[in-house]
Amino acid sequence: MKPFRPSLLSNSGGILRAPCFIIFSVAAGRVVVFLSDFGPDSLYVGQVKGVLAGIPVLDLCHDIPPEDVRAGAYALFTSWKYFPSGSIFLAVIDPGVGTARKALAASWNGYFFVAPDNGLLSPFMEGDFRAVELAVPAEASPTFHARDVFAPAARRLALGESLENLGQPCPSPVYCAFFSPRETADGIRGRVILRDRFGNLITNVPAAMLEGKNFAVMAGGKEIFPARTYGDVEPGKPLAVIGSGGFLELSVRDGDAGEALSLSVGDIVEVIWKKI
């Protein structure tokens, strides 16, 4: 029996793109900034880059924990200002792909966004934020909208199309209050939202809630004292710093705070006001 051999030119897995590489019409200042939970240098990231070939792309982050929309929102919220005005954030943390969730393109403050409608863009839902709903072509893979829906939309924005051109207005996108920890009688009840490669634990407590106040932190059954930076404590000692993203972080100098404090994403971190 002659073995079946799949055809190269059939196209059951996605949308065939017109070939072209050097693109002269990228709109001034429009770079695509790509965020996902697809895993570093994974094939899914690579196929999206094919769809965007010819357009400048910067990778913001691809090691967001799988399906962690809040971590993705943290990445966007703490990073947009480092990118040029006009940047297009292609942000795909999309646990709902293949369900009825909408696909969005949006603009805010001179920036653009393309993302699933699951709260990922919540930090930008203020001021001049506007969103439109993207159509999903019939031939799009129902399990990979990043490649077949979101990247083509980012490409169109990069080539200068207006947001309005991409879809009908979406007046009430999903909003999640990811970075608004609960204020308690004597402080703030926050949570660990991310653990970095060095074991630092990033919380959802913004620096602005702590400014000018005296406090200690209770987490993992330990009292941890605030410091400006690692050098302010002895090696091996824990400290609470305002991290590089502008949120409270728990660290251990020359150590791994996640391990030392036995804390993971989702665990509670209590800020307690201190009298001077």
Place this chain on the structure above:
Amino acid sequence: MKPFRPSLLSNSGGILRAPCFIIFSVAAGRVVVFLSDFGPDSLYVGQVKGVLAGIPVLDLCHDIPPEDVRAGAYALFTSWKYFPSGSIFLAVIDPGVGTARKALAASWNGYFFVAPDNGLLSPFMEGDFRAVELAVPAEASPTFHARDVFAPAARRLALGESLENLGQPCPSPVYCAFFSPRETADGIRGRVILRDRFGNLITNVPAAMLEGKNFAVMAGGKEIFPARTYGDVEPGKPLAVIGSGGFLELSVRDGDAGEALSLSVGDIVEVIWKKI
């Protein structure tokens, strides 16, 4: 005793390149698309990018499981069409580096390929496929042909050299029937060939073998039913979908199919035809 200090300008580890960065002569449309099993953002990937400095490079994937030629072939087979015509696929999954296996450059359907001769290019061995054998310079590191043999060849193609210029014709490159699962009396016996970061299990059963048919899937001792996408089943339930690469995939909605079904790469997946 004065300690030995290795010289910076000696060159025992590879081939010294002439310095130059801005390259005006990249042939129209020729971008290098880089696939390897070197690991994301690893030093081996970085050194290859040095050799290609000045030429546009897109990363297709670097998290192919070490030495898994079939997984690399899957990546190429399912991705080429997303890249512009004229793209040069630099594909190095090379368990045989340092043995007598040949080094190839090839062309097919307007695309170019540079790869070891181990079956990695099998999906393209049809139609106008042509291959030439690359010479291995004496000074090439015998353990890192990606940097010292394959990348320089990709660079020459990007600068507009013809395939013929790169070596003598290689009439019978190694071919492997990676994506031709065995047809059985009542269905297809396939295998898991890749597990992605989300736990989805990609099989070697192409969508074209399933089109218009009714079937169920037996895998890991369970019967799994086909669905169009994740939203078609309840959270936590398994399903069999045509994945974004055009092959049968096993998934669990909001879950990890590899874990839930206790299946790994290489395990058997049976498709069984059903009467309506």
Place this chain on the structure above:
Amino acid sequence: MKPFRPSLLSNSGGILRAPCFIIFSVAAGRVVVFLSDFGPDSLYVGQVKGVLAGIPVLDLCHDIPPEDVRAGAYALFTSWKYFPSGSIFLAVIDPGVGTARKALAASWNGYFFVAPDNGLLSPFMEGDFRAVELAVPAEASPTFHARDVFAPAARRLALGESLENLGQPCPSPVYCAFFSPRETADGIRGRVILRDRFGNLITNVPAAMLEGKNFAVMAGGKEIFPARTYGDVEPGKPLAVIGSGGFLELSVRDGDAGEALSLSVGDIVEVIWKKI
């Protein structure tokens, strides 16, 4: 109680950049080559790329083991020659961030470097090596100098500023003899300094110390014989090769030397001279 909502336009986490993307004044030949221990495609890597937006950036490596300055020095030492003259190596393995360690920019042999003063640049401290000390702006995050101190300096060099313009001379930067293993009565006592994704064990013994000599290697209680490349031994057998970086490496053909020899980074590798 209205929940606190952090402001988007406040800037507690870093330095706000002026928006601009297309940069016409990148100095000829100046590409930024980025090395870190931040993790592949991590958010820290992404934010640095935002600061460098508009300037060509190549990733050298981001999977250096956390805080392993020696591994970072190995990456620089074995890679600089693959990059064009004028390249700016932005190298941040920085266990001392937030302590009193200095921040440096340097030049050597037509290349530039931006790095913490912790020995990372030791391999280049010869010949025309010069270093200046970078000022740390008050508004820099005390835990993320890569983004707020080093990347802005790399950007200034890429735009053509001179090294002298970046700071006051730093006459005696920290030097570490990372790649000078101890010579013994009958050979060399080296150490494993890196394990790659394939299980190869890279040592700090440079090829130049072994040239023209007969030797065997004792490591993990086993005697391992030198070979030119993997193909010179049977599958599953260990061998000692001159690796692609120009240092002695221990490998197992078609296997994982780290596992097979039970060796890790830091373990001793003895070279023993043999009479013919």
